[in-house]
Amino acid sequence: MVLVGIVGKPNVGKSTFFKALTLQPVEIDNRPFVTIEPNKGVAYVRVEDVGPEFGVISNPRHGFIKGKYRFVPIEVIDIAGLVPGAHEGKGLGNQFLDDIRKADGIIMVVDAVGATDEEGHFVGPGKYDPLKDIKWLEEELDYWFYNVLKRNIDKILRVAKIEKRPIDREIAKIMSGLNVNIDHVKKAFRDLNLDSEFYDFDDELLFKLAHLLRIYSKPFVIAANRIDIDPDLAEKNIERIKKEYPLTIPTSGYAEYILKELDKQGKISYIPGESDFEILKPLSEKEKKVLDFIKTNILERFGSTGVQNALDTLVFDVLKYIAVFPGGIDKLTDKEGNVLPDCFLLKEGSTVLDFARKIHEDLAKHFVKAIDVRTRKILGKDYKLKHRDVIHIVSSK
Ligand SMILES: Nc1nc2c(ncn2[C@@H]2O[C@H](COP(=O)(O)OP(=O)(O)O)[C@@H](O)[C@H]2O)c(=O)[nH]1
Ligand SMILES: [Mg+2]
CATH class of the missing domain: 1.10.8.470 (Helicase, Ruva Protein; domain 3)
Structure with missing residues (x-):
């Protein structure tokens, strides 16, 4: 499975970001070094599902459907915070980086409003330059x-x-x-x-x-996080950061978590990555106020909470994965009647044969031909797959 590591100094909201991605309970605290043991969990990248094109509603074996999207599982790891000099043993050192040695890519979380110094102590918004964090984090x-x-x-x-x-x-x-x-x-x-x-x-x-x-082996995107603390200040900082690091995404792990949690409780309907939500049930005054704030200051202003966007940008744009669906030319269901049950993430440039191998070694071994289920065209084993291809593989066994 694709593996993404979350990296940053203490107290920038890494664990909250992780929790927003995975809805998994984690330790959150505004003391440095709360996270020592890594948090591991499943997050989901967002792909426009192919079901609607065939007039069907998919039921994924892994992940889920929400709106017109299919959320495909990947793995994320949230590790302890780094401080400058970690490689010389400062803070908790850098040993815990080994928890992400197998990561395919990194989400580097920084505090967009610069409210924490380089060791993660609170100093107040605007008192620290988050661009400095990126530099020394890269060096570590x-x-x-x-x-x-x-x-x-x-x-x-x-x-x-x-x-x-x-x-x-x-x-x-x-x-x-x-x-x-x-x-x-x-x-x-x-x-x-x-x-x-x-x-x-x-x-x-x-x-x-x-x-x-x-x-080359651990490319990263930057999540310029905690934009909700001061959206104006965040925007200014992000504009500056983007000049040097174009792959910087404004994020609020906090807002994403609230939206997902209320969606889970059935109070609102929220599709991760979207710029809006729908209220389904009566809300408390407090909930109304928070949602109102998120709507005006985050969703309408930045287009989304950025959390889903950061993950999708890393996996699809930077790591260059594509999503490919196995599907029969005559039916899109498996033996149990699940519609389009699978969706695989493969590296751009993968061939039909790579895809067959990913499904089952035997399918590759006894490969005869593949068919593009949309166009019904026959594809050879060397055909290079495209994002959202639906492929039927014919084997001699
Ligand atoms: N306002 C705001 N606070 C946040 C956000 N994310 C985290 N925090 C707060 O920042 C502090 C540190 O969060 P945590 O997730 O433990 O940071 P970590 O040390 O980087 O893992 C906690 O008080 C969180 O509640 C966010 O998006 N917005
Ligand atoms: Mg943490």
Whole structure:
């Protein structure tokens, strides 16, 4: 499953953001370092469902349908807060980053209103520049990769020399625990003008390599969070951050959590990611007031709470996943009568054969042909899938 890590300093709302994504109970507190054990849970990316095109209502085996959308499960991990110097043991250190070593990408949460200093202590809105956080957070992530490289580089070089193996392959092997693959290393080597027989790594070069491997294997989006505290101030900061980091999304984990919770209680109908909600049941004065605030200051102003948007941007735009549906050419149901029960997330560029393999190894082994269920066109095994394709696979068994 796609795995997303939530990273940031203490007290920027990481755990609240996680709770808004997963509706899973977590420890929330405005003391630094509340989260030590990672929170792991299931969140959902949003895909326009294909059911309506076929005049059917899907019932997903995993995830759910809401409105015209299908929410497809992925995994998220919320870890402890980092502080500057974490790699030297400051705060809780950076050991807990290992909890996200397998992450495909990162949501970096910062405090859009700058109300917390670099260690997460409350200083008041406007007193701290959130752009500074992004810089040192990036550096801490680089150090994390650097330390793993540094620990292993002598061995890597020795093995590569003695066994006459290409150095990039050896690096990819050692770094695979951090989700680094050979393509990432090759790309980094190209950027640094290194070839696969380069042995002369000094610390400076190693750090540059660590940085590149980190951005290639753990790309990130920024959630400029807690916009509800002061939307004007947040907007100003975000405009500035976006100049350097275009993939910055204004978010309010708090607003998203309230909306989802009231939706769960059946008091409102809210589709995550939308700019509006519908009131279904009488609300208390307090609930009315909060919803009114969220509607005016968050939804109407920023277009959504941003939480769903941040996750979808990371998974679809940055990590380049596409959603593909298995479907029979004559019927869209499985044996139990579930309509379009499955939806798989695959990397852009995946072929029909990759898709078959994802469903079942046997389906790939005995692959005969595939059919595009929409157009009824026959597709070969090398056909590159598109987002929201519905594919029937014919096998000889
Ligand atoms: N106003 C506002 N407060 C938030 C939001 N998210 C979290 N908080 C508050 O910020 C504090 C820290 O939240 P928490 O989620 O524990 O942050 P973490 O340390 O980064 O995991 C708590 O008092 C939360 O209630 C938000 O979107 N808006
Ligand atoms: Mg936390």
